[in-house]
Amino acid sequence: MTSDTGSNSGEAAGTATGIGKGSGICDGRVVIVTGAGRGLGRAHALAFAAEGARVVVNDLGVGLDGSPGADSPARQVVEEITAAGGEAVEHAGDIATTEGAASLVHTAVDAFGRLDTLVNNAGFLRDRMLVNLDEDDWDAVMRVHLKGHFLPLKHAAAHWRAQAKTGRVPRARVVNTSSGAGLSGSVGQGNYSAAKAGIVGLTLVAAAEMGRYGVQVNAIAPAARTRMTEAAFAQAMAAPDSGFDAMAPQNVSPLVVWLGSAASTGVTGRVFETEGGRITVMDGWRPGPSADKGARWTPAEAGDATLKLLAQAQPPPAPHGAQ
Structure with missing residues:
Protein backbone atom coordinates (compact mmCIF):
# COMPACT_ATOMS: atom_id res chain seq x y z
CA MET A 1 0.00 0.00 0.00
CA THR A 2 1.06 3.56 -0.43
CA SER A 3 1.09 5.94 2.49
CA ASP A 4 -2.32 7.23 3.49
CA THR A 5 -1.22 10.72 2.64
CA GLY A 6 1.30 10.04 -0.08
CA SER A 7 4.82 11.34 -0.49
CA ASN A 8 6.71 14.47 0.35
CA SER A 9 9.24 14.30 -2.47
CA GLY A 10 12.68 15.78 -2.47
CA GLU A 11 13.51 15.33 1.22
CA ALA A 12 17.12 14.52 2.01
CA ALA A 13 18.30 12.03 4.59
CA GLY A 14 19.37 13.30 7.97
CA THR A 15 17.69 16.00 10.02
CA ALA A 16 15.12 16.81 7.33
CA THR A 17 13.76 13.27 7.46
CA GLY A 18 13.54 13.03 11.22
CA ILE A 19 16.47 10.60 11.48
CA GLY A 20 18.47 11.39 14.56
CA LYS A 21 18.83 10.53 18.23
CA GLY A 22 15.61 11.00 20.17
CA SER A 23 14.74 10.53 23.82
CA GLY A 24 14.47 6.76 23.53
CA ILE A 25 10.76 6.73 24.40
CA CYS A 26 10.35 3.61 22.22
CA ASP A 27 13.58 1.80 23.10
CA GLY A 28 13.07 -1.94 22.67
CA ARG A 29 9.66 -1.69 21.03
CA VAL A 30 8.84 -3.27 17.68
CA VAL A 31 6.61 -1.15 15.48
CA ILE A 32 4.76 -1.85 12.23
CA VAL A 33 3.88 1.11 10.01
CA THR A 34 1.74 0.44 6.93
CA GLY A 35 2.07 2.66 3.89
CA ALA A 36 5.44 3.71 5.26
CA GLY A 37 7.27 4.28 2.00
CA ARG A 38 6.20 7.90 1.60
CA GLY A 39 4.55 10.86 3.27
CA LEU A 40 3.15 10.45 6.75
CA GLY A 41 3.98 6.75 6.94
CA ARG A 42 7.61 7.39 6.08
CA ALA A 43 7.78 10.22 8.63
CA HIS A 44 6.31 7.91 11.29
CA ALA A 45 8.75 5.09 10.53
CA LEU A 46 11.75 7.42 10.73
CA ALA A 47 10.46 9.02 13.94
CA PHE A 48 9.92 5.66 15.64
CA ALA A 49 13.41 4.55 14.60
CA ALA A 50 14.89 7.76 15.98
CA GLU A 51 13.22 6.95 19.31
CA GLY A 52 14.80 3.49 19.50
CA ALA A 53 12.10 1.32 17.93
CA ARG A 54 12.76 -1.49 15.48
CA VAL A 55 10.46 -0.91 12.53
CA VAL A 56 8.64 -3.04 9.97
CA VAL A 57 8.18 -0.79 6.94
CA ASN A 58 5.19 -1.85 4.83
CA ASP A 59 4.49 -0.40 1.39
CA LEU A 60 3.40 -1.81 -1.96
CA GLY A 61 4.89 1.17 -3.80
CA VAL A 62 1.71 1.92 -5.74
CA GLY A 63 0.68 5.25 -7.24
CA LEU A 64 -1.64 7.82 -5.73
CA ASP A 65 -4.65 6.04 -7.26
CA GLY A 66 -3.46 2.57 -6.23
CA SER A 67 -1.98 1.60 -9.61
CA PRO A 68 1.18 -0.56 -9.51
CA GLY A 69 4.49 1.23 -9.17
CA ALA A 70 7.95 0.25 -10.32
CA ASP A 71 9.96 1.38 -7.30
CA SER A 72 10.27 0.07 -3.74
CA PRO A 73 9.88 3.05 -1.41
CA ALA A 74 9.74 0.73 1.60
CA ARG A 75 13.25 -0.53 0.86
CA GLN A 76 14.49 3.04 0.61
CA VAL A 77 13.07 3.85 4.06
CA VAL A 78 14.64 0.71 5.51
CA GLU A 79 17.98 1.80 4.05
CA GLU A 80 17.59 5.27 5.59
CA ILE A 81 16.91 3.78 9.00
CA THR A 82 19.76 1.26 8.89
CA ALA A 83 22.19 3.86 7.54
CA ALA A 84 21.44 5.96 10.61
CA GLY A 85 22.15 3.01 12.91
CA GLY A 86 18.58 1.82 13.41
CA GLU A 87 16.93 -1.53 12.73
CA ALA A 88 14.20 -2.04 10.14
CA VAL A 89 12.88 -4.62 7.71
CA GLU A 90 10.74 -4.30 4.61
CA HIS A 91 7.31 -5.83 4.08
CA ALA A 92 5.85 -5.48 0.59
CA GLY A 93 2.68 -7.56 1.07
CA ASP A 94 -0.88 -6.40 0.43
CA ILE A 95 -2.26 -5.78 3.91
CA ALA A 96 -5.83 -5.62 2.56
CA THR A 97 -5.65 -9.42 2.16
CA THR A 98 -5.70 -12.00 4.94
CA GLU A 99 -2.40 -13.47 3.74
CA GLY A 100 -0.70 -10.08 3.55
CA ALA A 101 -1.93 -8.93 6.96
CA ALA A 102 -0.96 -12.20 8.62
CA SER A 103 2.49 -12.11 7.03
CA LEU A 104 2.91 -8.53 8.25
CA VAL A 105 2.60 -9.65 11.87
CA HIS A 106 4.75 -12.72 11.23
CA THR A 107 7.45 -10.50 9.72
CA ALA A 108 7.68 -8.45 12.92
CA VAL A 109 7.81 -11.51 15.17
CA ASP A 110 10.22 -13.43 12.95
CA ALA A 111 12.60 -10.48 12.49
CA PHE A 112 12.53 -9.01 16.00
CA GLY A 113 10.86 -11.56 18.27
CA ARG A 114 7.87 -9.45 19.25
CA LEU A 115 5.31 -6.84 18.23
CA ASP A 116 4.39 -3.84 20.35
CA THR A 117 2.79 -1.21 18.10
CA LEU A 118 0.77 -1.18 14.89
CA VAL A 119 0.34 2.08 12.96
CA ASN A 120 -2.30 1.71 10.24
CA ASN A 121 -1.65 4.38 7.62
CA ALA A 122 -1.89 2.88 4.13
CA GLY A 123 -4.32 4.28 1.57
CA PHE A 124 -4.91 6.12 -1.70
CA LEU A 125 -7.49 8.35 -3.40
CA ARG A 126 -10.14 7.89 -6.10
CA ASP A 127 -11.90 11.27 -5.86
CA ARG A 128 -15.18 11.83 -7.70
CA MET A 129 -18.44 13.66 -7.07
CA LEU A 130 -21.03 11.10 -5.97
CA VAL A 131 -22.93 11.06 -9.27
CA ASN A 132 -19.65 10.31 -11.08
CA LEU A 133 -18.28 7.83 -8.54
CA ASP A 134 -17.92 4.35 -10.03
CA GLU A 135 -18.56 1.23 -7.99
CA ASP A 136 -14.95 0.17 -8.55
CA ASP A 137 -13.71 3.49 -7.16
CA TRP A 138 -15.89 3.00 -4.09
CA ASP A 139 -14.76 -0.59 -3.54
CA ALA A 140 -11.07 0.15 -4.07
CA VAL A 141 -10.96 2.96 -1.50
CA MET A 142 -13.01 0.98 1.03
CA ARG A 143 -10.75 -2.01 0.52
CA VAL A 144 -7.48 -0.22 1.10
CA HIS A 145 -8.47 2.26 3.81
CA LEU A 146 -11.06 0.34 5.82
CA LYS A 147 -10.23 -3.30 5.13
CA GLY A 148 -6.55 -2.34 5.16
CA HIS A 149 -7.05 -1.16 8.74
CA PHE A 150 -9.24 -4.07 9.83
CA LEU A 151 -7.05 -6.98 8.72
CA PRO A 152 -3.71 -5.87 10.24
CA LEU A 153 -5.59 -4.92 13.41
CA LYS A 154 -7.31 -8.32 13.52
CA HIS A 155 -4.08 -10.28 13.16
CA ALA A 156 -2.10 -8.09 15.55
CA ALA A 157 -4.91 -8.27 18.11
CA ALA A 158 -5.03 -12.06 17.84
CA HIS A 159 -1.28 -12.16 18.49
CA TRP A 160 -1.60 -9.96 21.57
CA ARG A 161 -4.64 -11.83 22.89
CA ALA A 162 -2.71 -15.09 22.66
CA GLN A 163 0.12 -13.49 24.63
CA ALA A 164 -2.27 -12.22 27.30
CA LYS A 165 -3.83 -15.66 27.70
CA THR A 166 -0.41 -17.09 28.58
CA GLY A 167 -0.12 -14.52 31.38
CA ARG A 168 2.22 -12.16 29.51
CA VAL A 169 -0.09 -9.16 29.12
CA PRO A 170 1.46 -6.82 26.54
CA ARG A 171 1.59 -3.05 26.56
CA ALA A 172 0.42 -2.97 22.97
CA ARG A 173 -0.63 0.07 20.98
CA VAL A 174 -2.57 0.66 17.75
CA VAL A 175 -2.73 4.03 16.01
CA ASN A 176 -5.26 4.23 13.19
CA THR A 177 -5.40 6.97 10.58
CA SER A 178 -8.71 8.72 9.99
CA SER A 179 -9.09 12.18 8.47
CA GLY A 180 -10.96 15.44 8.79
CA ALA A 181 -12.95 14.07 5.84
CA GLY A 182 -14.06 11.20 8.07
CA LEU A 183 -15.10 13.54 10.87
CA SER A 184 -17.04 16.14 8.89
CA GLY A 185 -17.06 14.94 5.27
CA SER A 186 -15.32 16.28 2.18
CA VAL A 187 -17.00 17.27 -1.08
CA GLY A 188 -15.85 15.05 -3.95
CA GLN A 189 -14.58 12.40 -1.53
CA GLY A 190 -17.65 10.37 -0.61
CA ASN A 191 -15.77 7.07 -0.71
CA TYR A 192 -12.77 8.40 1.22
CA SER A 193 -14.95 10.19 3.79
CA ALA A 194 -17.05 7.08 4.40
CA ALA A 195 -13.95 4.89 4.79
CA LYS A 196 -12.31 7.33 7.19
CA ALA A 197 -15.50 7.60 9.25
CA GLY A 198 -15.57 3.81 9.37
CA ILE A 199 -12.05 3.81 10.77
CA VAL A 200 -13.23 5.92 13.70
CA GLY A 201 -15.98 3.39 14.45
CA LEU A 202 -13.51 0.53 14.14
CA THR A 203 -11.15 2.30 16.54
CA LEU A 204 -13.82 2.70 19.21
CA VAL A 205 -14.89 -0.94 19.01
CA ALA A 206 -11.31 -2.26 19.04
CA ALA A 207 -10.44 -0.12 22.06
CA ALA A 208 -13.44 -1.51 23.97
CA GLU A 209 -12.81 -5.13 22.97
CA MET A 210 -9.03 -5.31 23.31
CA GLY A 211 -8.39 -3.36 26.51
CA ARG A 212 -8.59 -6.50 28.63
CA TYR A 213 -5.65 -7.90 26.66
CA GLY A 214 -3.37 -4.91 27.23
CA VAL A 215 -4.09 -3.25 23.87
CA GLN A 216 -4.79 0.48 23.51
CA VAL A 217 -6.33 1.73 20.26
CA ASN A 218 -6.52 5.36 19.17
CA ALA A 219 -6.93 7.27 15.91
CA ILE A 220 -5.51 10.45 14.45
CA ALA A 221 -7.00 12.79 11.86
CA PRO A 222 -3.86 14.44 10.47
CA ALA A 223 -3.36 17.35 8.09
CA ALA A 224 -0.04 17.55 6.26
CA ARG A 225 1.43 18.22 2.84
CA THR A 226 1.83 14.94 0.97
CA ARG A 227 0.90 13.41 -2.39
CA MET A 228 -2.73 13.12 -1.36
CA THR A 229 -3.01 16.70 -0.14
CA GLU A 230 -0.60 18.69 -2.30
CA ALA A 231 -3.42 20.25 -4.32
CA ALA A 232 -5.34 21.27 -1.20
CA PHE A 233 -2.23 22.74 0.40
CA ALA A 234 -0.78 24.34 -2.74
CA GLN A 235 -1.12 27.80 -1.21
CA ALA A 236 0.64 26.71 1.96
CA MET A 237 3.39 25.12 -0.12
CA ALA A 238 3.95 28.40 -1.94
CA ALA A 239 3.96 30.53 1.21
CA PRO A 240 7.24 32.19 2.25
CA ASP A 241 9.27 30.25 4.80
CA SER A 242 8.35 31.48 8.27
CA GLY A 243 10.84 29.20 10.01
CA PHE A 244 8.24 26.52 10.74
CA ASP A 245 6.75 24.37 7.98
CA ALA A 246 3.30 23.79 9.45
CA MET A 247 2.35 21.35 6.69
CA ALA A 248 5.39 19.04 7.00
CA PRO A 249 4.40 15.39 7.64
CA GLN A 250 7.03 15.19 10.39
CA ASN A 251 4.87 17.44 12.58
CA VAL A 252 2.28 14.67 12.93
CA SER A 253 4.70 11.92 13.94
CA PRO A 254 5.54 12.98 17.53
CA LEU A 255 1.94 12.36 18.65
CA VAL A 256 1.89 9.03 16.79
CA VAL A 257 5.15 7.98 18.45
CA TRP A 258 3.85 8.91 21.89
CA LEU A 259 0.56 7.08 21.32
CA GLY A 260 2.60 4.09 20.13
CA SER A 261 4.81 4.08 23.22
CA ALA A 262 4.33 2.68 26.71
CA ALA A 263 4.22 6.28 27.98
CA SER A 264 0.63 6.63 26.69
CA THR A 265 -0.74 4.21 29.29
CA GLY A 266 -4.43 4.84 29.95
CA VAL A 267 -5.14 6.66 26.66
CA THR A 268 -7.46 4.59 24.48
CA GLY A 269 -10.57 4.97 22.35
CA ARG A 270 -9.66 8.56 21.46
CA VAL A 271 -9.46 10.52 18.21
CA PHE A 272 -6.99 13.37 17.80
CA LEU A 310 -32.36 22.10 16.21
CA ALA A 311 -32.75 25.72 17.28
CA GLN A 312 -31.04 24.82 20.55
CA ALA A 313 -28.30 22.66 19.01
CA GLN A 314 -24.87 23.63 17.72
CA PRO A 315 -24.71 23.45 13.92
CA PRO A 316 -22.43 20.72 12.54
CA PRO A 317 -19.18 21.74 10.85
CA ALA A 318 -19.49 22.19 7.09
CA PRO A 319 -17.88 19.45 4.98
CA HIS A 320 -14.51 20.34 3.51
CA GLY A 321 -15.00 22.04 0.17
CA ALA A 322 -18.63 22.99 0.80
CA GLN A 323 -19.72 26.34 -0.62
Missing part, protein backbone atom coordinates in the same frame (compact mmCIF):
# COMPACT_ATOMS: atom_id res chain seq x y z
CA GLU A 273 -6.75 16.01 15.10
CA THR A 274 -3.18 17.09 14.53
CA GLU A 275 -1.74 19.70 12.20
CA GLY A 276 1.48 21.69 12.45
CA GLY A 277 2.00 22.43 16.14
CA ARG A 278 -1.66 21.85 17.10
CA ILE A 279 -3.20 18.78 18.77
CA THR A 280 -6.97 18.62 19.34
CA VAL A 281 -8.91 15.98 21.24
CA MET A 282 -12.10 15.33 19.27
CA ASP A 283 -15.30 14.97 21.29
CA GLY A 284 -17.19 12.91 18.73
CA TRP A 285 -20.93 12.37 18.76
CA ARG A 286 -22.40 13.39 22.09
CA PRO A 287 -26.09 13.77 22.97
CA GLY A 288 -27.40 17.26 22.36
CA PRO A 289 -30.85 18.76 23.06
CA SER A 290 -33.54 16.13 23.58
CA ALA A 291 -37.31 15.95 24.00
CA ASP A 292 -39.43 13.04 25.28
CA LYS A 293 -43.20 13.09 24.89
CA GLY A 294 -43.63 9.85 26.81
CA ALA A 295 -45.81 8.55 24.00
CA ARG A 296 -45.76 8.19 20.23
CA TRP A 297 -45.41 11.42 18.26
CA THR A 298 -47.52 12.31 15.28
CA PRO A 299 -45.45 13.32 12.25
CA ALA A 300 -46.41 16.97 12.75
CA GLU A 301 -45.54 16.83 16.45
CA ALA A 302 -42.23 15.13 15.68
CA GLY A 303 -41.43 17.86 13.16
CA ASP A 304 -42.30 20.69 15.55
CA ALA A 305 -40.24 19.13 18.36
CA THR A 306 -37.30 18.52 16.04
CA LEU A 307 -37.25 22.13 14.81
CA LYS A 308 -37.21 23.36 18.42
CA LEU A 309 -34.35 21.00 19.26
Whole structure:
Protein backbone atom coordinates (compact mmCIF):
# COMPACT_ATOMS: atom_id res chain seq x y z
CA MET A 1 0.00 0.00 0.00
CA THR A 2 1.06 3.56 -0.43
CA SER A 3 1.09 5.94 2.49
CA ASP A 4 -2.32 7.23 3.49
CA THR A 5 -1.22 10.72 2.64
CA GLY A 6 1.30 10.04 -0.08
CA SER A 7 4.82 11.34 -0.49
CA ASN A 8 6.71 14.47 0.35
CA SER A 9 9.24 14.30 -2.47
CA GLY A 10 12.68 15.78 -2.47
CA GLU A 11 13.51 15.33 1.22
CA ALA A 12 17.12 14.52 2.01
CA ALA A 13 18.30 12.03 4.59
CA GLY A 14 19.37 13.30 7.97
CA THR A 15 17.69 16.00 10.02
CA ALA A 16 15.12 16.81 7.33
CA THR A 17 13.76 13.27 7.46
CA GLY A 18 13.54 13.03 11.22
CA ILE A 19 16.47 10.60 11.48
CA GLY A 20 18.47 11.39 14.56
CA LYS A 21 18.83 10.53 18.23
CA GLY A 22 15.61 11.00 20.17
CA SER A 23 14.74 10.53 23.82
CA GLY A 24 14.47 6.76 23.53
CA ILE A 25 10.76 6.73 24.40
CA CYS A 26 10.35 3.61 22.22
CA ASP A 27 13.58 1.80 23.10
CA GLY A 28 13.07 -1.94 22.67
CA ARG A 29 9.66 -1.69 21.03
CA VAL A 30 8.84 -3.27 17.68
CA VAL A 31 6.61 -1.15 15.48
CA ILE A 32 4.76 -1.85 12.23
CA VAL A 33 3.88 1.11 10.01
CA THR A 34 1.74 0.44 6.93
CA GLY A 35 2.07 2.66 3.89
CA ALA A 36 5.44 3.71 5.26
CA GLY A 37 7.27 4.28 2.00
CA ARG A 38 6.20 7.90 1.60
CA GLY A 39 4.55 10.86 3.27
CA LEU A 40 3.15 10.45 6.75
CA GLY A 41 3.98 6.75 6.94
CA ARG A 42 7.61 7.39 6.08
CA ALA A 43 7.78 10.22 8.63
CA HIS A 44 6.31 7.91 11.29
CA ALA A 45 8.75 5.09 10.53
CA LEU A 46 11.75 7.42 10.73
CA ALA A 47 10.46 9.02 13.94
CA PHE A 48 9.92 5.66 15.64
CA ALA A 49 13.41 4.55 14.60
CA ALA A 50 14.89 7.76 15.98
CA GLU A 51 13.22 6.95 19.31
CA GLY A 52 14.80 3.49 19.50
CA ALA A 53 12.10 1.32 17.93
CA ARG A 54 12.76 -1.49 15.48
CA VAL A 55 10.46 -0.91 12.53
CA VAL A 56 8.64 -3.04 9.97
CA VAL A 57 8.18 -0.79 6.94
CA ASN A 58 5.19 -1.85 4.83
CA ASP A 59 4.49 -0.40 1.39
CA LEU A 60 3.40 -1.81 -1.96
CA GLY A 61 4.89 1.17 -3.80
CA VAL A 62 1.71 1.92 -5.74
CA GLY A 63 0.68 5.25 -7.24
CA LEU A 64 -1.64 7.82 -5.73
CA ASP A 65 -4.65 6.04 -7.26
CA GLY A 66 -3.46 2.57 -6.23
CA SER A 67 -1.98 1.60 -9.61
CA PRO A 68 1.18 -0.56 -9.51
CA GLY A 69 4.49 1.23 -9.17
CA ALA A 70 7.95 0.25 -10.32
CA ASP A 71 9.96 1.38 -7.30
CA SER A 72 10.27 0.07 -3.74
CA PRO A 73 9.88 3.05 -1.41
CA ALA A 74 9.74 0.73 1.60
CA ARG A 75 13.25 -0.53 0.86
CA GLN A 76 14.49 3.04 0.61
CA VAL A 77 13.07 3.85 4.06
CA VAL A 78 14.64 0.71 5.51
CA GLU A 79 17.98 1.80 4.05
CA GLU A 80 17.59 5.27 5.59
CA ILE A 81 16.91 3.78 9.00
CA THR A 82 19.76 1.26 8.89
CA ALA A 83 22.19 3.86 7.54
CA ALA A 84 21.44 5.96 10.61
CA GLY A 85 22.15 3.01 12.91
CA GLY A 86 18.58 1.82 13.41
CA GLU A 87 16.93 -1.53 12.73
CA ALA A 88 14.20 -2.04 10.14
CA VAL A 89 12.88 -4.62 7.71
CA GLU A 90 10.74 -4.30 4.61
CA HIS A 91 7.31 -5.83 4.08
CA ALA A 92 5.85 -5.48 0.59
CA GLY A 93 2.68 -7.56 1.07
CA ASP A 94 -0.88 -6.40 0.43
CA ILE A 95 -2.26 -5.78 3.91
CA ALA A 96 -5.83 -5.62 2.56
CA THR A 97 -5.65 -9.42 2.16
CA THR A 98 -5.70 -12.00 4.94
CA GLU A 99 -2.40 -13.47 3.74
CA GLY A 100 -0.70 -10.08 3.55
CA ALA A 101 -1.93 -8.93 6.96
CA ALA A 102 -0.96 -12.20 8.62
CA SER A 103 2.49 -12.11 7.03
CA LEU A 104 2.91 -8.53 8.25
CA VAL A 105 2.60 -9.65 11.87
CA HIS A 106 4.75 -12.72 11.23
CA THR A 107 7.45 -10.50 9.72
CA ALA A 108 7.68 -8.45 12.92
CA VAL A 109 7.81 -11.51 15.17
CA ASP A 110 10.22 -13.43 12.95
CA ALA A 111 12.60 -10.48 12.49
CA PHE A 112 12.53 -9.01 16.00
CA GLY A 113 10.86 -11.56 18.27
CA ARG A 114 7.87 -9.45 19.25
CA LEU A 115 5.31 -6.84 18.23
CA ASP A 116 4.39 -3.84 20.35
CA THR A 117 2.79 -1.21 18.10
CA LEU A 118 0.77 -1.18 14.89
CA VAL A 119 0.34 2.08 12.96
CA ASN A 120 -2.30 1.71 10.24
CA ASN A 121 -1.65 4.38 7.62
CA ALA A 122 -1.89 2.88 4.13
CA GLY A 123 -4.32 4.28 1.57
CA PHE A 124 -4.91 6.12 -1.70
CA LEU A 125 -7.49 8.35 -3.40
CA ARG A 126 -10.14 7.89 -6.10
CA ASP A 127 -11.90 11.27 -5.86
CA ARG A 128 -15.18 11.83 -7.70
CA MET A 129 -18.44 13.66 -7.07
CA LEU A 130 -21.03 11.10 -5.97
CA VAL A 131 -22.93 11.06 -9.27
CA ASN A 132 -19.65 10.31 -11.08
CA LEU A 133 -18.28 7.83 -8.54
CA ASP A 134 -17.92 4.35 -10.03
CA GLU A 135 -18.56 1.23 -7.99
CA ASP A 136 -14.95 0.17 -8.55
CA ASP A 137 -13.71 3.49 -7.16
CA TRP A 138 -15.89 3.00 -4.09
CA ASP A 139 -14.76 -0.59 -3.54
CA ALA A 140 -11.07 0.15 -4.07
CA VAL A 141 -10.96 2.96 -1.50
CA MET A 142 -13.01 0.98 1.03
CA ARG A 143 -10.75 -2.01 0.52
CA VAL A 144 -7.48 -0.22 1.10
CA HIS A 145 -8.47 2.26 3.81
CA LEU A 146 -11.06 0.34 5.82
CA LYS A 147 -10.23 -3.30 5.13
CA GLY A 148 -6.55 -2.34 5.16
CA HIS A 149 -7.05 -1.16 8.74
CA PHE A 150 -9.24 -4.07 9.83
CA LEU A 151 -7.05 -6.98 8.72
CA PRO A 152 -3.71 -5.87 10.24
CA LEU A 153 -5.59 -4.92 13.41
CA LYS A 154 -7.31 -8.32 13.52
CA HIS A 155 -4.08 -10.28 13.16
CA ALA A 156 -2.10 -8.09 15.55
CA ALA A 157 -4.91 -8.27 18.11
CA ALA A 158 -5.03 -12.06 17.84
CA HIS A 159 -1.28 -12.16 18.49
CA TRP A 160 -1.60 -9.96 21.57
CA ARG A 161 -4.64 -11.83 22.89
CA ALA A 162 -2.71 -15.09 22.66
CA GLN A 163 0.12 -13.49 24.63
CA ALA A 164 -2.27 -12.22 27.30
CA LYS A 165 -3.83 -15.66 27.70
CA THR A 166 -0.41 -17.09 28.58
CA GLY A 167 -0.12 -14.52 31.38
CA ARG A 168 2.22 -12.16 29.51
CA VAL A 169 -0.09 -9.16 29.12
CA PRO A 170 1.46 -6.82 26.54
CA ARG A 171 1.59 -3.05 26.56
CA ALA A 172 0.42 -2.97 22.97
CA ARG A 173 -0.63 0.07 20.98
CA VAL A 174 -2.57 0.66 17.75
CA VAL A 175 -2.73 4.03 16.01
CA ASN A 176 -5.26 4.23 13.19
CA THR A 177 -5.40 6.97 10.58
CA SER A 178 -8.71 8.72 9.99
CA SER A 179 -9.09 12.18 8.47
CA GLY A 180 -10.96 15.44 8.79
CA ALA A 181 -12.95 14.07 5.84
CA GLY A 182 -14.06 11.20 8.07
CA LEU A 183 -15.10 13.54 10.87
CA SER A 184 -17.04 16.14 8.89
CA GLY A 185 -17.06 14.94 5.27
CA SER A 186 -15.32 16.28 2.18
CA VAL A 187 -17.00 17.27 -1.08
CA GLY A 188 -15.85 15.05 -3.95
CA GLN A 189 -14.58 12.40 -1.53
CA GLY A 190 -17.65 10.37 -0.61
CA ASN A 191 -15.77 7.07 -0.71
CA TYR A 192 -12.77 8.40 1.22
CA SER A 193 -14.95 10.19 3.79
CA ALA A 194 -17.05 7.08 4.40
CA ALA A 195 -13.95 4.89 4.79
CA LYS A 196 -12.31 7.33 7.19
CA ALA A 197 -15.50 7.60 9.25
CA GLY A 198 -15.57 3.81 9.37
CA ILE A 199 -12.05 3.81 10.77
CA VAL A 200 -13.23 5.92 13.70
CA GLY A 201 -15.98 3.39 14.45
CA LEU A 202 -13.51 0.53 14.14
CA THR A 203 -11.15 2.30 16.54
CA LEU A 204 -13.82 2.70 19.21
CA VAL A 205 -14.89 -0.94 19.01
CA ALA A 206 -11.31 -2.26 19.04
CA ALA A 207 -10.44 -0.12 22.06
CA ALA A 208 -13.44 -1.51 23.97
CA GLU A 209 -12.81 -5.13 22.97
CA MET A 210 -9.03 -5.31 23.31
CA GLY A 211 -8.39 -3.36 26.51
CA ARG A 212 -8.59 -6.50 28.63
CA TYR A 213 -5.65 -7.90 26.66
CA GLY A 214 -3.37 -4.91 27.23
CA VAL A 215 -4.09 -3.25 23.87
CA GLN A 216 -4.79 0.48 23.51
CA VAL A 217 -6.33 1.73 20.26
CA ASN A 218 -6.52 5.36 19.17
CA ALA A 219 -6.93 7.27 15.91
CA ILE A 220 -5.51 10.45 14.45
CA ALA A 221 -7.00 12.79 11.86
CA PRO A 222 -3.86 14.44 10.47
CA ALA A 223 -3.36 17.35 8.09
CA ALA A 224 -0.04 17.55 6.26
CA ARG A 225 1.43 18.22 2.84
CA THR A 226 1.83 14.94 0.97
CA ARG A 227 0.90 13.41 -2.39
CA MET A 228 -2.73 13.12 -1.36
CA THR A 229 -3.01 16.70 -0.14
CA GLU A 230 -0.60 18.69 -2.30
CA ALA A 231 -3.42 20.25 -4.32
CA ALA A 232 -5.34 21.27 -1.20
CA PHE A 233 -2.23 22.74 0.40
CA ALA A 234 -0.78 24.34 -2.74
CA GLN A 235 -1.12 27.80 -1.21
CA ALA A 236 0.64 26.71 1.96
CA MET A 237 3.39 25.12 -0.12
CA ALA A 238 3.95 28.40 -1.94
CA ALA A 239 3.96 30.53 1.21
CA PRO A 240 7.24 32.19 2.25
CA ASP A 241 9.27 30.25 4.80
CA SER A 242 8.35 31.48 8.27
CA GLY A 243 10.84 29.20 10.01
CA PHE A 244 8.24 26.52 10.74
CA ASP A 245 6.75 24.37 7.98
CA ALA A 246 3.30 23.79 9.45
CA MET A 247 2.35 21.35 6.69
CA ALA A 248 5.39 19.04 7.00
CA PRO A 249 4.40 15.39 7.64
CA GLN A 250 7.03 15.19 10.39
CA ASN A 251 4.87 17.44 12.58
CA VAL A 252 2.28 14.67 12.93
CA SER A 253 4.70 11.92 13.94
CA PRO A 254 5.54 12.98 17.53
CA LEU A 255 1.94 12.36 18.65
CA VAL A 256 1.89 9.03 16.79
CA VAL A 257 5.15 7.98 18.45
CA TRP A 258 3.85 8.91 21.89
CA LEU A 259 0.56 7.08 21.32
CA GLY A 260 2.60 4.09 20.13
CA SER A 261 4.81 4.08 23.22
CA ALA A 262 4.33 2.68 26.71
CA ALA A 263 4.22 6.28 27.98
CA SER A 264 0.63 6.63 26.69
CA THR A 265 -0.74 4.21 29.29
CA GLY A 266 -4.43 4.84 29.95
CA VAL A 267 -5.14 6.66 26.66
CA THR A 268 -7.46 4.59 24.48
CA GLY A 269 -10.57 4.97 22.35
CA ARG A 270 -9.66 8.56 21.46
CA VAL A 271 -9.46 10.52 18.21
CA PHE A 272 -6.99 13.37 17.80
CA GLU A 273 -6.75 16.01 15.10
CA THR A 274 -3.18 17.09 14.53
CA GLU A 275 -1.74 19.70 12.20
CA GLY A 276 1.48 21.69 12.45
CA GLY A 277 2.00 22.43 16.14
CA ARG A 278 -1.66 21.85 17.10
CA ILE A 279 -3.20 18.78 18.77
CA THR A 280 -6.97 18.62 19.34
CA VAL A 281 -8.91 15.98 21.24
CA MET A 282 -12.10 15.33 19.27
CA ASP A 283 -15.30 14.97 21.29
CA GLY A 284 -17.19 12.91 18.73
CA TRP A 285 -20.93 12.37 18.76
CA ARG A 286 -22.40 13.39 22.09
CA PRO A 287 -26.09 13.77 22.97
CA GLY A 288 -27.40 17.26 22.36
CA PRO A 289 -30.85 18.76 23.06
CA SER A 290 -33.54 16.13 23.58
CA ALA A 291 -37.31 15.95 24.00
CA ASP A 292 -39.43 13.04 25.28
CA LYS A 293 -43.20 13.09 24.89
CA GLY A 294 -43.63 9.85 26.81
CA ALA A 295 -45.81 8.55 24.00
CA ARG A 296 -45.76 8.19 20.23
CA TRP A 297 -45.41 11.42 18.26
CA THR A 298 -47.52 12.31 15.28
CA PRO A 299 -45.45 13.32 12.25
CA ALA A 300 -46.41 16.97 12.75
CA GLU A 301 -45.54 16.83 16.45
CA ALA A 302 -42.23 15.13 15.68
CA GLY A 303 -41.43 17.86 13.16
CA ASP A 304 -42.30 20.69 15.55
CA ALA A 305 -40.24 19.13 18.36
CA THR A 306 -37.30 18.52 16.04
CA LEU A 307 -37.25 22.13 14.81
CA LYS A 308 -37.21 23.36 18.42
CA LEU A 309 -34.35 21.00 19.26
CA LEU A 310 -32.36 22.10 16.21
CA ALA A 311 -32.75 25.72 17.28
CA GLN A 312 -31.04 24.82 20.55
CA ALA A 313 -28.30 22.66 19.01
CA GLN A 314 -24.87 23.63 17.72
CA PRO A 315 -24.71 23.45 13.92
CA PRO A 316 -22.43 20.72 12.54
CA PRO A 317 -19.18 21.74 10.85
CA ALA A 318 -19.49 22.19 7.09
CA PRO A 319 -17.88 19.45 4.98
CA HIS A 320 -14.51 20.34 3.51
CA GLY A 321 -15.00 22.04 0.17
CA ALA A 322 -18.63 22.99 0.80
CA GLN A 323 -19.72 26.34 -0.62
